[in-house]
Amino acid sequence: MIGTRGAANPMQAGVGTASTAMPLVLHYWGIARRHMWLILGFVAAALVLGAIVTLLTTPQYTAQARIEIQRQQANVTNVEGLEPEQTGQNLEFYQTQYSLLKARSLADRVSRNLRLARDVEFLDAHGIDHGSSLLSPNSKSNLNPSELRAREVAVVNALLEAIEITPVRGSALVDVSYTSASPSISAKISNVWIDEFVRQNIDRRFASTSDARQFLETRLADLRDRLEKSERDLVNYAEAQGIVRLAETQSSDGRTSTAQTLVGSNLDSLNRELVAATAQRVAAEGHRDAARLSRSNSDTISNSAVNQLRQRRAEMSAEYAQMMEQFEPAYPPARALQQQIAALDRSIIEEERRVLDAGSAAYDAALYRENMLKSKVQELLGKLDRQNRATIQYNIYQREVDTNRELYNGLLQRYKEIGVAGVGVNNVAVVDAATIPSVPSSPNLMINLAIALIIGLASAIAAVLVLENLDEGIRQPQQVVEKLGVPLLGTTPHIEGEEPREVVRDPKSIISEAYMTVRTNLSFATDHGVPRAFSVTSSAPAEGKSTTSFALALMLSRVGKKVLLVDIDLRLPALAKALRLSNEHGMSNYLSGSDNWRAMVQATDLPNLSFLGSGPVPPSAPELLSSGRLSAFIEDALQHYDHVVFDSAPMLGLSDAALVGRAVEGVVFAIEYNRVPIRSLTSSLEWLHDAQIRVFGAVVTKYKSEKSGYGYGYDYVYQYEYGNGSSRES
Numbered sequence: 001m002i003g004t005r006g007a008a009n010p011m012q013a014g015v016g017t018a019s020t021a022m023p024l025v026l027h028y029w030g031i032a033r034r035h036m037w038l039i040l041g042f043v044a045a046a047l048v049l050g051a052i053v054t055l056l057t058t059p060q061y062t063a064q065a066r067i068e069i070q071r072q073q074a075n076v077t078n079v080e081g082l083e084p085e086q087t088g089q090n091l092e093f094y095q096t097q098y099s100l101l102k103a104r105s106l107a108d109r110v111s112r113n114l115r116l117a118r119d120v121e122f123l124d125a126h127g128i129d130h131g132s133s134l135l136s137p138n139s140k141s142n143l144n145p146s147e148l149r150a151r152e153v154a155v156v157n158a159l160l161e162a163i164e165i166t167p168v169r170g171s172a173l174v175d176v177s178y179t180s181a182s183p184s185i186s187a188k189i190s191n192v193w194i195d196e197f198v199r200q201n202i203d204r205r206f207a208s209t210s211d212a213r214q215f216l217e218t219r220l221a222d223l224r225d226r227l228e229k230s231e232r233d234l235v236n237y238a239e240a241q242g243i244v245r246l247a248e249t250q251s252s253d254g255r256t257s258t259a260q261t262l263v264g265s266n267l268d269s270l271n272r273e274l275v276a277a278t279a280q281r282v283a284a285e286g287h288r289d290a291a292r293l294s295r296s297n298s299d300t301i302s303n304s305a306v307n308q309l310r311q312r313r314a315e316m317s318a319e320y321a322q323m324m325e326q327f328e329p330a331y332p333p334a335r336a337l338q339q340q341i342a343a344l345d346r347s348i349i350e351e352e353r354r355v356l357d358a359g360s361a362a363y364d365a366a367l368y369r370e371n372m373l374k375s376k377v378q379e380l381l382g383k384l385d386r387q388n389r390a391t392i393q394y395n396i397y398q399r400e401v402d403t404n405r406e407l408y409n410g411l412l413q414r415y416k417e418i419g420v421a422g423v424g425v426n427n428v429a430v431v432d433a434a435t436i437p438s439v440p441s442s443p444n445l446m447i448n449l450a451i452a453l454i455i456g457l458a459s460a461i462a463a464v465l466v467l468e469n470l471d472e473g474i475r476q477p478q479q480v481v482e483k484l485g486v487p488l489l490g491t492t493p494h495i496e497g498e499e500p501r502e503v504v505r506d507p508k509s510i511i512s513e514a515y516m517t518v519r520t521n522l523s524f525a526t527d528h529g530v531p532r533a534f535s536v537t538s539s540a541p542a543e544g545k546s547t548t549s550f551a552l553a554l555m556l557s558r559v560g561k562k563v564l565l566v567d568i569d570l571r572l573p574a575l576a577k578a579l580r581l582s583n584e585h586g587m588s589n590y591l592s593g594s595d596n597w598r599a600m601v602q603a604t605d606l607p608n609l610s611f612l613g614s615g616p617v618p619p620s621a622p623e624l625l626s627s628g629r630l631s632a633f634i635e636d637a638l639q640h641y642d643h644v645v646f647d648s649a650p651m652l653g654l655s656d657a658a659l660v661g662r663a664v665e666g667v668v669f670a671i672e673y674n675r676v677p678i679r680s681l682t683s684s685l686e687w688l689h690d691a692q693i694r695v696f697g698a699v700v701t702k703y704k705s706e707k708s709g710y711g712y713g714y715d716y717v718y719q720y721e722y723g724n725g726s727s728r729e730s
Contacts, residue, residue: 031468032464035464043457045456046457046459047452047453047456054444061186061439063186063187063437064432064434065177065190065432065434067173068172069094070172101193104156108156110193110196116159117148117155121185122155125181126162126180162180173431176194179441179442187437191434197428198426213415220412226404230404234398270376270377271377273373274370277370277373281363281366285367313348316344317341473672473673473676473677474673474681477700477703483682484682485685486669486695486697490515491514492518493510493702493703494673500547504550504551504554505554515554515555516555526696532665533665534646534666534667535549535568535660535661535668536646537648537650537651537657537670538650539651540651540676541650543672544670544699545650546567549565550565553565553645554609557607562640565611567587567612567614568614568660569614570614571617571621575613581602581611583613586614587613587633588624590615590629591627591633600612600615622656625656630663652683662691668697668698668699669685669688669695669699670701671701673703
């Protein structure tokens with residue numbers, strides 16, 4: 001019957017069995033304890049190496065200067081620069097400045113300024129080979145151009161490696177540090193680095209101004225030609241169309257519009273004259289019509305001659321009326337007076353007619369003048385209409401002139417401005433100049449030792465992890481279930497300096513208690529309790545299978561069961577010697593043909609426990625085990641004993657354990673703590689599984705709690721005090 005390969009039954013938890021997974025901290029602590037000396041060795045070696053490197057390293061001196069970089073420079077002129085004002089507010093402004101401070105072009109400027117490619121002190125400070133041809137920075141050398149250029153490149157690379165730009169957090173301050181083996185060189189380069197950075201900013205600003213001036217000059221020449229051509233086209237068109245501008249206006253956007261032309265001005269004047277002539281004609285016509293209707297009008301009334309004649313007639317009429325009071329009309333003076341009155345009436349009529357004729361003449365003159373003005377106005381209206389039509393094209397020419405003039409004036413103003421735009425206060429200010437350092441900045445013994453400690457620990461951890469991955473033995477009892485998939489029957493401790501088979505005889509010993517737990521857990525393996533016939537095997541020799549088989553047989557005998565312990569390891573038997581019994585006759589004799597196996601059974605000094613040795617070592621153990629006599633032996637032995645426990649051979653490379661396992665109910669698998677790789681254990685268990693052999697569970701033997709991180713007895717530990725014979729459970 002095939003054994004269960006799932007998780008262990010909760011009832012199978014016993015001494016040394018973890019009910020839950022090991023805490024991660026304790027797991028790592030256990031690993032550290034197992035490899036304590038390896039870790040200490042790595043750390044000690046790293047510290048010694050760090051100290052040696054520190055003592056042998058050339059001292060380095062760091063000189064630091066501090067500058068302030070303003071986001072917007074102050075202008076001494078009221079003129080904008082080439083870049084917009086918001087440029088200084090961009091988030092990338094300072095990152096750009098930091099990159100410029102460590103640019104290769106700036107390092108090249110510093111190198112050329114100080115002639116570092118010929119500076120022996122600098123070359124020695126940075127370990128650059130200069131040969132024997134250079135005696136001083138100003139000396140002539142016989143270096144060819146390619147060698148000199150290669151040295152300049154090496155100098156620039158050394159500068160870039162030694163310079164460090166450190167922004168001061170939360171401010172516009174920047175620390176410029178330079179490190180070398182020479183204190184004076186470090187201070188000098190730090191200060192020159194800042195000076196060259198300031199000059200580079202100024203040069204870059206003036207260079208951009210120069211490029212802009214050249215561009216604007218080209219554009220101004222082109223716009224000037226376009227403006228002249230557009231103005232010429234405008235004048236020629238105005239001349240061809242007879243457009244004479246008397247007044248012009250200009251809007252706020254620079255657009256020019258014609259306020260008045262000559263034709264428009266003439267039309268305006270004639271129109272006013274026409275209105276006056278029309279009013280004069282209407283007045284003359286009114287006088288004329290009124291005079292025709294009443295034979296009198298205001299002109300006749302206001303005429304002095306007519307008024308004098310009327311006054312004379314009135315006087316004569318009054319004199320005639322007075323005369324008629326005394327005389328008759330035939331009276332000669334009266335008749336003469338009457339004739340004078342008639343003559344005055346005729347004179348008045350003639351004078352009034354003359355005045356009326358003069359009013360008609362004035363009307364005719366006003367009408368003629370009105371008609372003449374109307375014809376002139378109509379003529380000017382036609383001419384103005386033609387000019388208005390021509391004004392459409394004229395305005396097109398005018399807009400082109402305005403546009404070209406606006407562009408030209410704008411570029412001209414900009415051209416004048418950039419001439420003085422570069423005159424400003426530099427946005428970089430030196431806060432603290434670098435001074436010659438008095439103490440080296442590196443190497444720092446404490447820092448190097450701390451780094452060495454970290455490296456040593458990291459190396460030790462890496463080595464431990466490698467060893468842990470290479471050493472795949474069972475380190476914790478719960479790994480039996482997690483990685484092998486078989487139930488854990490129990491865990492037995494490692495006994496230093498004593499024979500386990502002797503210690504297990506003491507019922508008060510820890511190992512005896514452990515095997516009692518294994519026996520208890522084994523009772524849950526079948527429906528009838530502890531299997532009546534089972535074998536104990538292991539993956540490799542010396543894993544504790546013989547001790548386990550003896551201990552289980554002993555535990556069964558202590559509860560009153562009659563047990564037969566059989567050593568069926570026909571290749572390398574060990575139980576007979578451990579029990580101090582004879583091994584002259586045994587299972588090999590029975591399997592080879594002898595039927596009286598009971599005569600070969602030996603009694604032990606333990607009650608209810610009998611022993612059957614393996615007998616002489618046969619030439620071929622598998623041939624003997626593969627016969628049917630082993631099954632017949634088990635069937636016959638179970639008629640005389642309650643349990644038959646077989647101490648089988650190990651699994652790897654041998655078929656003996658599988659042949660024995662097929663004859664019994666199942667096997668108990670012994671696993672030595674942290675010895676056999678898990679892959680070997682898995683291979684052995686798969687072999688048993690393929691042979692359809694039931695595995696009741698595994699027993700972890702020789703468990704060392706001080707190396708695993710757990711004390712023995714994960715759930716509980718029994719401790720005994722032998723002085724007074726008392727015991728206590730903890």
